[in-house]
Amino acid sequence: MSEMAVKTAGLAKSYNRGKESVQALRGVDVEIRKGETLAIVGRSGSGKTTLLNLIAGLDKPTGGKILVDETNLRELSDHDMTAFRLKNIGFIFQFYNLNPTLSALENVEVPMSLAGMPSAERRERAIELLTSVGLQARTSHTPDQMSGGEQQRVAVARALANKPQILLGDEPTGDLDSKSTKALMDLLRSLRKDTGMTMVFVTHDPLVVSRCDRAIALRDGKLVQELSRSDIEKARIGTMENEVLEGVY
DSSP states (O other): OOOOEEEEEEEEEEEETTTTEEEEEEEEEEETTTTTTEEEOOOOSHHHHHHHHHHHHSOOOOOEEEEEEEGGGGOOOHHHHHHHHHEEEEEEEEEOOOOOTTHHHHHHHHHHHHHTTHHHHHHHHHHHHHHHOOOOOOOTTOOGGOOOHHHHHHHHHHHHHTSSSSSEETTTTTTTTHHHHHHHHHHHHHHHHOOEEEEEEOOOHHHHHTTTEEEEEETTTTTEEEOHHHHHHHHTTTTOOOOHHHHOO
């Protein structure tokens, strides 16, 4: 059994914009170990979100190979990819993507309903998940009745609903203040410790980087750097050097 949750080789992705082809990823090789927390950093347009979407199976590569939990995603049909993603991948969005007409409890139940879980079972698990993220008193509240930090915790609970092997986040703290960011990252670290999940986050936030085991930097669709432990420690205490920030962010 492989120790790698994700492995890519020569991963490439291009998009057609009119008559032009835009290369979003240009031959990316990356390995992410099971149980690891990885930050993907880089300037806007560097290919970070494209890489995350390929790992999530939300998009298909135009070249190279991508294995997620030893499954070659390029070989899956759209139907099989949807089933694989529902079972194996949890996704946290920057702006929560909660259904505004549903309660916190109902929002968390959605992926379990899609997976065919019986009503009583999914209700029990949704309550358990909301309790685990500290929202047991908010189960009946709709998103507009909650703070941004609370909505993001509902989004985390929803992402965990089907017990995914991999949790992905696209700027998961981008709409949060520093206090809420720290609370969310502490929560995710605790959940990772309890579940052994692999976590991958696209981020511009040094505080998120500081809570990860590793960080890699993309530029112009290429993997250009793995941040050192020293850089990650500097992110933790807020003294990451300007040249690192300029080169990465």
